[in-house]
Amino acid sequence: MFSSNSKLFLYNSLSxxxxxxxxxxxxxxxxxxxxxxxxxxVHLGNCRTFISFDVIYRYLTFxxxxxxxxxxxxxxxxxxxxxxxxxxxGARIDQLEPMEVAQKYSNGFHDVMRVFNVLSxxxxxxxxxxxxxxxxxxxxxLENGLAYERNGSVYFDTLKFAEKTNQYGVLxxxxxxxxxxxxxxxxxxxxxxxxxxxxxxxxxxxDEHLMRWNSPWSVGFPGWHLECSAxxxxxxxxxxxxxxxxxxxxxxxxxxEIAQNxxxxxxxxxxxxxxxxxxxxxGKKMSKSDGNTISPKELFEGDSVHVTKGYSPMTVRFFxxxxxxxxxxxxxxxxxxxxxxxxxxxxxAIKSLNKIQGSSEQGSMDxxxxxxxxxxxxxxxxxxxxxxxxxxxxxLVTIINTxxxxxxxxxxxxxxxxxxxxxxxxxxxxxxxxxxxxxxxxPMDGLMDIILKIRKQAREQKDWNTSDLIRNGLNDLGITVxxxxxxxxxxxxx
RNA sequence: GGUCGGAUGGCCGAGUGGCUAGGCAGAGGUCUGCAAAACCUCGUACAGCGGUUCGAAUCCGCUUUCGACCUCCA
Numbered sequence: 001m002f003s004s005n006s007k008l009f010l011y012n013s014l015s016x017x018x019x020x021x022x023x024x025x026x027x028x029x030x031x032x033x034x035x036x037x038x039x040x041x042v043h044l045g046n047c048r049t050f051i052s053f054d055v056i057y058r059y060l061t062f063x064x065x066x067x068x069x070x071x072x073x074x075x076x077x078x079x080x081x082x083x084x085x086x087x088x089x090g091a092r093i094d095q096l097e098p099m100e101v102a103q104k105y106s107n108g109f110h111d112v113m114r115v116f117n118v119l120s121x122x123x124x125x126x127x128x129x130x131x132x133x134x135x136x137x138x139x140x141x142l143e144n145g146l147a148y149e150r151n152g153s154v155y156f157d158t159l160k161f162a163e164k165t166n167q168y169g170v171l172x173x174x175x176x177x178x179x180x181x182x183x184x185x186x187x188x189x190x191x192x193x194x195x196x197x198x199x200x201x202x203x204x205x206x207d208e209h210l211m212r213w214n215s216p217w218s219v220g221f222p223g224w225h226l227e228c229s230a231x232x233x234x235x236x237x238x239x240x241x242x243x244x245x246x247x248x249x250x251x252x253x254x255x256x257e258i259a260q261n262x263x264x265x266x267x268x269x270x271x272x273x274x275x276x277x278x279x280x281x282x283g284k285k286m287s288k289s290d291g292n293t294i295s296p297k298e299l300f301e302g303d304s305v306h307v308t309k310g311y312s313p314m315t316v317r318f319f320x321x322x323x324x325x326x327x328x329x330x331x332x333x334x335x336x337x338x339x340x341x342x343x344x345x346x347x348x349a350i351k352s353l354n355k356i357q358g359s360s361e362q363g364s365m366d367x368x369x370x371x372x373x374x375x376x377x378x379x380x381x382x383x384x385x386x387x388x389x390x391x392x393x394x395x396l397v398t399i400i401n402t403x404x405x406x407x408x409x410x411x412x413x414x415x416x417x418x419x420x421x422x423x424x425x426x427x428x429x430x431x432x433x434x435x436x437x438x439x440x441x442x443p444m445d446g447l448m449d450i451i452l453k454i455r456k457q458a459r460e461q462k463d464w465n466t467s468d469l470i471r472n473g474l475n476d477l478g479i480t481v482x483x484x485x486x487x488x489x490x491x492x493x494x
Numbered sequence: 495g496g497u498c499g500g501a502u503g504g505c506c507g508a509g510u511g512g513c514u515a516g517g518c519a520g521a522g523g524u525c526u527g528c529a530a531a532a533c534c535u536c537g538u539a540c541a542g543c544g545g546u547u548c549g550a551a552u553c554c555g556c557u558u559u560c561g562a563c564c565u566c567c568a
Contacts (some may be wrong), residue, residue, distance in 0.1 A: 034568075039497085049568035172563075175499050224566085246568030251497080251568090276501085276561065285562070322517075323507060328500080328561070335506050338518035348531090379508095387508050391516035398533085405525085405533055456566095464527060471529080482531040488532080 008063065010242075010325060013171060013250065013273040018383055023241050024271065028068040029060050030240030030272070032232040034249055035124070037074040038105035039090040042112050042249075044331075044491045045286050048279040049246045051317055051432075052325040054118040056244070056274070056384055057312055058430050069119040070235050072228060073109075075102035075384040076211050076221055088210040098210050104130070112296050115313045117432045123235050127227035134222040138215075140199050140264040147263070152204030152218030158197040161259055168259055171273065172251035182401045199256055201226050225256040232269055233261070243270035247277055277352050280330045281306060294331075307333045311340060314436040318343040321386050321431055342394070347435050348491075349397040350423050352404045358413030365399050366415040372396050373422045386431065393426070405485065418446045437492060441451040452481070 008021040023029050033053045036046050050071070055071045076087055076098075091098045113120075127134075138154050141147045146164070147156050162168040196472045202216035205211075212219050222230075232240065238261070245254060254273065261269045277284055286293045294304045302310030311319070319339035325327040372392045379389035396419065401407050411419070425431050451470060458466035474490070483490045 036568075037566080039566095043568075046568045052568090109509090169497090174564085208508095244568095247498085248563065248567055251563060252565090276568065278568080280561080283560085287567095319506095324497095327507085330506075332506080334518080338506060340518095342517045385508075388515070388516095391508070394516055401532055402534090459527080462527070468528080480530070483526070483529090484532075485525080491531090 006378045008381045008485055009383055010272055011269075011383045012275065013247075019272065021148040021272070023065065024239060027064070027066060029065045030059070030236035031057065031067060031238060031244065032228070032236055033069070033071045033121070033136065033243075033244040034228055034253065035071040035073050037111055038102045038109060039087055040105060041295060042105070042109045043286065043288075044299065045246070046109075047112060047116055047118075047296060047316075048099070048320050048329055049276045050118050051116055052111060052276045053244050053274075054116075054432055055325075055386060055430065056242075056323065057119060057121075058432055059380055059384060068123070068203065068236065069121040070123045070125065070232065072231050073102075073106055073124060073126045074224075074227060075099070075106070075126050088208075090445050091210060102126075115300075115316070116317055117434055119286075119432070124229045125235065127222070127231070128211070130227060130231050130234065131222065133234050134226045135213075135215050137226060137230045137233070137264050138217075138222075138258065138471075141201060141260065143488065144263055146259075147201060149217055152220065153200055154178060154202040154217055154223075155193050155198045155202050155225075156256065156259060156263065157194065158199070158259065159195045161263060162299035165262055166327050167262060167268070169255065170268075171258060171408050174251065174255070182388050185218055194438040196227060196478045199223060199225065199252065201260065225253055227258060228253075229257050229264070229269070233265070236269075238265045238269065240270055242272045242274060242354060242486065244274040244276070248274035250275060258343055266283065266461065274325075276325045277328045280328050282332055286331075288438075309337065311336050312436050314433055315340045315343055318431075318433055321433075324383075324385060324387055326383075343433070344437070344491075346393060346427060347437065350427065350435075352400050353416070353420050353423065356400070356403050356411065356416060358416035359410050360413060363410035363412040363415055365409055365411050368427075369396065369399060369415050369419055372399075373418065376422070376426060381429070389426070396422075411480070448479075448490055452490065455481075456488065 009018045010021050011017070012019045031053075033050070036042060053069075053071075057067060082234075087101060089099045090101045096104070102446065138147065139158065142149070142154065145157075146161050147154050149155075153438065160170055168174070183250070202215060202217055202220055202222060204220040209221070211221050212270050213221060232243070243257075256269045261267070279287065281292055281294065284292050294306050296313075296316075298304040299307065299316060300310050300313060302308070319331070319336050320329055322339060322342075372395050376389040376392035379385040382388075388402040400419070403411055451474070455467045455470040458470070459463075474481055478493045480491050480493055482491065
């Protein structure tokens with residue numbers, strides 16, 4: 001548990017400004033994040049969003065909140081242009097049952113989340129597991145007169161909603177007057193909808209449609225915004241604290257979600273709406289269609305024209321954390337290389353921490369260290385400003401290295417412990433990073449001890465041939481030998 | 495066309511009305527048998543043009559330009 005005099009502020013997409021975080025129920029947080037649609041392999045952009053919210057989840061937990069984190073899996077309902085359910089299209093391509101497709105890609109998604117060290121949410125509900133709840137919500141919206149049935153399908157009446165509540169477009173800045181004005185010109189081209197901006201909350205299934213359920217209106221399937229409204233309400237209540245997702249979901253997904261919740265319950269669901277920005281690659285949005293994409297696996301293995309080598313999951317996670325969650329994150333090979341080195345410096349400094357002796361009296365670096373630690377936590381309280389907090393970490397790294405090398409600077413035992421705790425809390429617990437450098441594996445450590453002992457003896461006898469033979473040989477194997485003042489360290493290069 | 499958000503030093507990336515993060519790369523130095531590592535020092539950047547102000551990269555306007563969304567998207 002961490003206490004600070006600074007309060008947590010977060011940027012609310014609804015008000016477009018930072019607001020103090022005040023949970024509805026003291027000490028508890030309800031957070032809903034829109035999860036993936038499991039019809040294909042997880043996209044690296046998804047990973048960024050879920051890593052961002054993972055840090056938010058971890059930090060809220062670290063602050064002492066009891067967090068119920070709900071992140072759904074959408075396995076039904078998203079429509080294609082031709083009206084075919086996206087899940088069944090995936091099924092046709094893969095020659096699998098729809099639920100088999102969903103299971104396959106759910107598994108893949110979970111695997112990737114695991115290697116990125118993303119914590120599981122408290123609840124991970126599936127859309128197909130909540131059909132009755134969604135039907136109920138459609139009924140409520142119909143009762144409230146904000147939807148209409150047409151040939152077995154039910155559509156949300158955005159015009160009526162806009163006129164009645166004046167709320168449609170609050171998130172995305174869309175203007176109701178424009179919406180209403182549009183209605184005159186768009187009478188042509190109308191299918192079943194009264195207005196182009198109306199959206200389906202229940203769809204009648206066509207004959208070849210594989211995923212289908214009984215409902216009061218038809219055998220069909222729920223509309224593609226409804227599952228989030230229904231499941232967030234079920235597990236977090238009609239009102240909860242935080243709703244998150246990628247900013248490409250603002251419109252129409254979240255806008256329609258709000259409409260549905262207001263339409264069903266009379267008020268919108270979340271106090272704070274948080275949106276993460278996009279992951280770019282080489283300055284452009286990642287997109288499969290124009291080849292500007294890389295899968296997590298390709299990135300880890302270096303199996304892509306976009307990277308010169310593979311980067312470990314923790315390197316990628318660190319790289320993503322170097323930009324703020326509300327800023328675009330531009331993935332480049334240069335950037336990853338810089339991130340890899342920077343991350344290693346932090347890991348090395350953490351190891352160095354155990355080699356530093358603290359003094360019983362006040363140390364020369366104590367104040368600086370204590371100050372940087374509290375500044376880092378203040379940064380986190382300022383809308384989870386991880387990059388800024390990391391800048392404090394690097395200043396701490398410099399101090400740690402100084403303490404290690406320079407005996408004229410000192411640290412007290414108290415500050416040293418505080419520093420160790422900070423690195424453990426912040427780097428590992430809150431940022432969810434881990435040391436994934438491949439070392440310390442059983443016999444390897446002992447082996448290296450022996451080799452380096454031999455080299456030490458050679459050096460003491462000024463037998464540079466032998467000592468360089470060892471160093472160069474290890475280097476060829478991808479192991480860098482680092483001679484310090486007192487002892488020699490080694491590291492496996494990636 | 496509409497909505498929203500950007501343009502920061504070689505690259506990445508925070509931030510703020512005056513105290514001018516941080517990382518990577520680069521230069522010099524310390525250390526070292528040499529090298530690496532580590533440490534120290536250095537670089538004064540905020541698209542352009544106006545305006546507000548004692549003072550703006552930070553606020554306002556315009557221009558240029560980039561991106562996201564408006565259709566499935568994290």
